Each structure stands twice: as structure tokens, then as C-alpha cells.
Amino acid sequence: MAGIAEVARAAGVSKSTASRALTGSGYVSAGTRQRVRDAAAALGYVPTTSAVSLVTGRTQTVGVVMPSLDRWFFAQVLEGIQDALLERRYDLALYGAPPESAARREMFEHFLARKRFDGLIAVGIEPSARELERLVAFGKPVVAVGGYDVGTNAVSIDDQAAARIATDHLLGLGHREIVCLGGDPDGRHTSFGDGRRLEGYLSAMREAGLEASARHVQSEVTMPGGYGAAVELLGDRRTRPTAIVGVCDEVAVGAIIAARRLGIRVPERLSVVGIDDHAYADMFSLTTLQQRPHQQGRAAVQLLMWQLDDPDAPTHRLYESSPLVVRNSTAPVDDDASAVIGVGPLGTA
Amino acid sequence: MAGIAEVARAAGVSKSTASRALTGSGYVSAGTRQRVRDAAAALGYVPTTSAVSLVTGRTQTVGVVMPSLDRWFFAQVLEGIQDALLERRYDLALYGAPPESAARREMFEHFLARKRFDGLIAVGIEPSARELERLVAFGKPVVAVGGYDVGTNAVSIDDQAAARIATDHLLGLGHREIVCLGGDPDGRHTSFGDGRRLEGYLSAMREAGLEASARHVQSEVTMPGGYGAAVELLGDRRTRPTAIVGVCDEVAVGAIIAARRLGIRVPERLSVVGIDDHAYADMFSLTTLQQRPHQQGRAAVQLLMWQLDDPDAPTHRLYESSPLVVRNSTAPVDDDASAVIGVGPLGTA
């Protein structure tokens, strides 16, 4: 209700002095500053943000785009961003942009152009050429989390290395029949690093000389998705692998549940490894590669703030390390189980 | 880059006419309107939002407050809100407000006062007296989703009735030893309707004359939380019930997994019912009461828009119906199993 003019009058100074006193820029004597602050507090003065942004060109808002919310990774990143922005008194404008959706087009064509935020954090976004063009036209700092290296600033784990470590872990336990589960080879539903994780798996298999037996089974990147695909995969003894590397913990957990349902004991008859260290990982004793998306969200904000403070500051590519957490879903290969393949009574096809 | 002045010049009209042509208010001849629009399109004109809000007092933004993101319900509501706002070209400002947190205080004390949004949607928030006061001081429309009836507009299921139906379903199957699982009796971690769900359970038990054997076991309202509490509850044959009603599907699923781990067959030896119809419900064959939080989010936006269009419009209290979806986690009580209580070898204590 009360504007800066009333505050100025109450403190017996001009608008300009009041503004200087409150923003802390320019010369103001200690005495006046205090009087103005007291007056502002007494009147419950809150600056009108639109007036401030109109003249300063800053909105004190950060935009966040993500393809989905119901995956653990995204929710965690978002919470991390929230925390970090709160500390800095920034607002957070959220935009959903599922791949190939009208919402996504809308976002890139219209909402970006409104420039309602000072910078953008793109989580799990692999922009098309057109989208990249819009991003550049946006003309404000962008930082990518867990996705394609949009412009410059980015934070993620090394997805390829993570998948390779996961696969190597299984190889080290003697597994040879290892399936990579989850995601979509043409990348339409694989929003973020899933594609690079698949590559990591493939390269590990290749290096182990198992190129021929590398197999990718696609599924929606969710727990029910992983479950459904795993039921099918594991249901047939002829195609059943001795180990699975899930592109993320959700599908890995889905696979574990599928195995239990089918009476296949984990880790005795089937090893499963994931990537994420999801909140459910502990409960299912899932061996996985840990990442802390909450921290990644915070880091993204940090990067963005550096860029905002100094547009010419150097940009950064941050890789979070992702240590292997060994729990109880992986074990040395059971030779009886693997022998089934190609040897059992049905092993002809 | 280009302001409305350039557009006006390009179209050969004044700023005011250009404004009228673009906003569609006031008299403008069809010809001029078209010329202005063409000029705007040619220049790629996008109005500066802060200038618009400064003069109109509207921000074209809706605020959303929720205590958490990683529960399915909240993520779904948020996606529903996103969808509905996108259609109306509104922005969405997101604020996290975990119960009892500094972030929550910050939100109510500072962020509300900035009035950066035209209206607020509070999801799963049970405001304290002080918070309610701030909400009123905010002076803009508020709608509550799945929580306390903040002011006026609200949308949710009838939590109490839902829990009663769930409990009655079990009673109808002959169960007598029914435990209500999840939440926190003092309500500190029970953000939304969990408290009322507990009441619904209790009243159903009371009406069945089972007041004495009504039991509530608290747990974090997550799948691992439900799992942990259920492992403990079910691990002891003496205290093991024949049925569980989970305050939401997450804890119900946690209980099912705990039962499987302990070798207790569902539904033969243990019936479990949840509330939500979570994305995982189908995969676990969980009998549950269905609600569609995505729709609730959309409805909340609808309510808010009515209020924004006409501040004097009547307010609404929307109850979504929550039909019982019977799957395969509930079955008639197994008399052998229930007989264990108080009769088995360990049934003395």
C-alpha cells in the first residue's frame, strides 16, 4: 500500500534519498539511512517489484524448465534450486516442457520471449536446433543440469562413465549376459543422460569383448516401466540375463520387484545395478552409483548467480563424482544360472 | 528490444492507438488494428511485463506453495496446475514450504508481501493462525488443494469419508484386526489430509464396535517410511494385524513390500488398502481409493481464475469423488491367521 513517496515524507527526505537509503547505493548519511529504514519498517513498506524491474531490468526471478516432475531426480534438483534461491531472495518460475509436447513449444516460443526471469536453469533438456536458437535469442545466462551442454554452464554426473562403472562392476563379478534396461534408443523419451548411459554400457561391453551379447531393452524410465519390461525379459528363460544395469534406480528397482515376483532371487540368480542412489535404493538393497541431485540444483544456482553478477565471468562445466555404492543386489555370477542360456532344454532358439 | 513506440511509429499511429490495437480494448478501426498487428509481428514486439504489471496491477502469475515435491500427490497437482496455467498464458511461481521450516516462514513473511502473483494456490498446507493472518493481509484470492480450507476456495477429496470407505471395505471382508498406517498423530509431519483420514478410520472402527482394537502406527508418509514401520509391525506375530489401511498409497505399497519380504502373502494372510491410486498401485495390485490430483490442480486454477475475473464471485468448496478401486491386495479374512492372535503359542502378552 505505502509507496516510497510516503516513506520519504515520513522520514522527511526526498524520494531519491529514500531510495538510496533503502537500496544501499550512493551516498547517504548514517543518520538519514536509519530514519528512512525506521519509517519504512513502521509503514510496512514493500517495494513494488514491477516498478523495480521496469527500471533496473532485473526481475529477481530464475526460470526453471524440466520435462517432468514425477521422477525422483527432477524433484530433487528442483528442491535444491528452491533452497538455494530462497537464500538469495529470488523467485522461481517453473515451466514444464515434456519432450515433443505443445507445452514445450509454447515454452520456447512464448514464455522465453517474455523475459520474465534473469536467467534459466534447464534440467534434463536436450534442445533441438530451433530451441537452441531461441535460447540464444533469449540473451540471458542459461545453465543446464543433467542434460545436454546447452550453452556453457552445466552440471551433471559423467553419465557415460557412471554406466561404464556400473557395467564394469558386473563384469568384475563374472557376469557376461548383461542387459541394459530402460530408455528409448531414438531418444524421444530419454530426456536426459539416458542416452549417454547406454553408450557407457556399450563401450564397457565392447572393451570386455562382449560386443555381440550387449543388449538394450527399452522401457519407460519409471518403476512400473522397468517392472513391465523386466517381467517380459526375465519371464523367458532363454533370454534371461544374469545381470541388469538399469539406466536409473527407478527402472532397476522395477526390475528387482519383477524378479521377486517371478521367484528369481536377487542377487543369487540375478544381479541388478542402478544409477542415482534413489530414496528407495536402500530399501531394496540396490547397488548403485550415487549422485546427489539436490546438490546439483544448488550448484546450478551458484553458477547462474556468478554469471548474473558478472556476465563476462568464465563459464563452467561441473561434473559431480558418482561413487559406486555396493549394497546387496549384486553378487558373483551363479554359473548354474548362466549355464541355462544356450544349454538348457529350450536353448536352441 | 523493440518497444511499443517503435511499433506505433512503424504503423504510423500513436502509442495509445497501438496499445489499444494490441490489447483489444477501446475503439480501433479494423484497418489500423491490422496494421499495428503486422508491425508488431514484423518487429517481433513482446510487451515488457514489468511495465504492464506496473500500470495494470496484474502480474499474470500464480503462486503455488507446497510442502514437498517428492510425494506423488504433490507432483501430480503441480503438473495439473502447470497445464491449466499454460493454456491461459500465466506464469507459475513455485515456493517450497515444508512444515516448521525456515523456508516456510520466509515464504509467509516475505515472499507473500512482495505480491508478485495475482493469486495463490496452497497445496497441502494447514496454516497456523499467524500464517492465516498473513494470507488475509495478502489480499488476493487463495485456493487450497488437499488441505485445510484456507479461506474459501478449496478442492480435495473427502479424506475422512475416503478412509472410512477403505476401512469399511476391510470390515466387510471380515477383518477385525485392522491397523491404520502412516502419518504422525500430532500432525507435525502430516501435511495434508492425513489427519482427517485417521479420523475416518477411527470413526469406522468405532461404528463397527471395534473402538478398543483400533490402532494407529505412525511412519513417515513415504514408501520407505511405510516399509520400515510395516516390517516392525508385521515382524511380531503377536501384534500382526490381518489388514492395514495406509493413509496413502506410498505407505500401503511399502507395507506390501514389507509383507513380501517377511513371507506374508498378500492378500491371503494380509489385506492392504491405500488411498490415492498412485502410479504404482496397479503394479502392486493395490486396492485403493482413487483420486486424480492432476484434475484437482486444474480445478484449483479454474477456481482461482473465476475469482480473478470477478473478485465478488462466490467461492467454492469442491470435493472430488474417490471411488474404491478393488484390485488384488484385499481378500476375506483368513481365519487361521487371525486366530493366531491371542491363541497361538506366543499369544500371551
Added chain:
DNA sequence: ATGAGCCCTGGAACCGGTTCCAGATCCGGG
């Protein structure tokens, strides 16, 4: 004593739109 330089303050311009108001034109009805 004088000018340079720092500290402090107020007036006015400005950010980029919308809206009020006054004036001009055109229409149909009395």
C-alpha cells in the same frame, strides 16, 4: 584564500507500457 575532491541531498528525467481526456469525424433521427 582557493580549488580539488568527497560527502550528502533534492529535483527531474526515465523505464515502457495503459488509460484518461479532449477533439475530430461520421452517422442517423428529429
Added chain:
DNA sequence: CCCGGATCTGGAACCGGTTCCAGGGCTCAT
């Protein structure tokens, strides 16, 4: 023919802040 009302347009005020600029007082070195 004249007048009232509807249609159309431009100039100017306004929303609520920040910032530029000019001016006055002060200190300090020349």
C-alpha cells in the same frame, strides 16, 4: 439542418520506483 451519440485517434498523465545531474557544505593540500 442541427444535434446527440458512437467511433476513432493523439497528447499527456500516470503507475512506482531508480538514477542522473546539479548544487551546497565540508575537508585538505596548495
